[in-house]
Amino acid sequence: MISYIPNDYWKAIVDCDAAYNDQFLYAVKTTGIFCRPSCKSRVPNKENVKIFKNARMALEENFRPCKRCKPEGLNLPIEEWIEHIADWLDHHFCESLTLNKIADISHGSPYHLQRTFKRVKGMTPTEYIQRLRIDRACSLLESSGQSVADIGLAVGFSSTPYFMTLFKKKMGTTPMGYRQDTIKKATKEREQDANR
Numbered sequence: 001m002i003s004y005i006p007n008d009y010w011k012a013i014v015d016c017d018a019a020y021n022d023q024f025l026y027a028v029k030t031t032g033i034f035c036r037p038s039c040k041s042r043v044p045n046k047e048n049v050k051i052f053k054n055a056r057m058a059l060e061e062n063f064r065p066c067k068r069c070k071p072e073g074l075n076l077p078i079e080e081w082i083e084h085i086a087d088w089l090d091h092h093f094c095e096s097l098t099l100n101k102i103a104d105i106s107h108g109s110p111y112h113l114q115r116t117f118k119r120v121k122g123m124t125p126t127e128y129i130q131r132l133r134i135d136r137a138c139s140l141l142e143s144s145g146q147s148v149a150d151i152g153l154a155v156g157f158s159s160t161p162y163f164m165t166l167f168k169k170k171m172g173t174t175p176m177g178y179r180q181d182t183i184k185k186a187t188k189e190r191e192q193d194a195n196r
């Protein structure tokens with residue numbers, strides 16, 4: 001079955017246009033999830049998209065509501081709480097953080113926070129923070145001349161050896177190795193561009 005998607009609807013999906021939120025929802029056949037047009041999730045392949053006029057119709061076809069944009073209009077308080085914390089972590093991951101400190105700030109017990117966070121986000125708060133720090137470290141290694149030790153500190157690791165160990169574990173290479181690979185790749189791309 002080919003479902004027709006009006007051009008302005010498709011544009012709204014690509015542009016995450018909230019102005020269309022009350023006009024339609026879209027489901028992605030490959031993921032089984034449906035979203036509001038404004039959802040910031042990855043733009044799907046057009047041929048996998050199905051348009052719905054409301055959430056009930058999407059649910060009847062066994063699509064599940066996206067956890068991110070909550071197209072059902074159901075904001076589960078527990079998920080909201082965790083999203084709030086994740087949001088806070090997105091902005092504060094460079095600071096020195098412990099589970100106790102995060103629990104304090106989010107007004108929950110460390111145990112409850114740990115368990116609930118893992119259930120909603122699929123990883124513990126610590127894993128979530130580590131991922132943010134490694135991501136930031138990668139972009140600093142690519143774009144700055146800062147030393148590995150400085151970068152480790154800048155992204156929130158309290159010790160350089162720990163930063164290097166964790167980086168290697170997650171990325172399969174050392175921070176220096178990562179930087180050299182990036183430089184090599186960039187040089188190669190420049191050469192290819194020059195030869196074009």
Ligand SMILES: [Zn+2]
Pocket residue numbers: 034035036039040041066067068069070
């Ligand atoms: Zn969504």
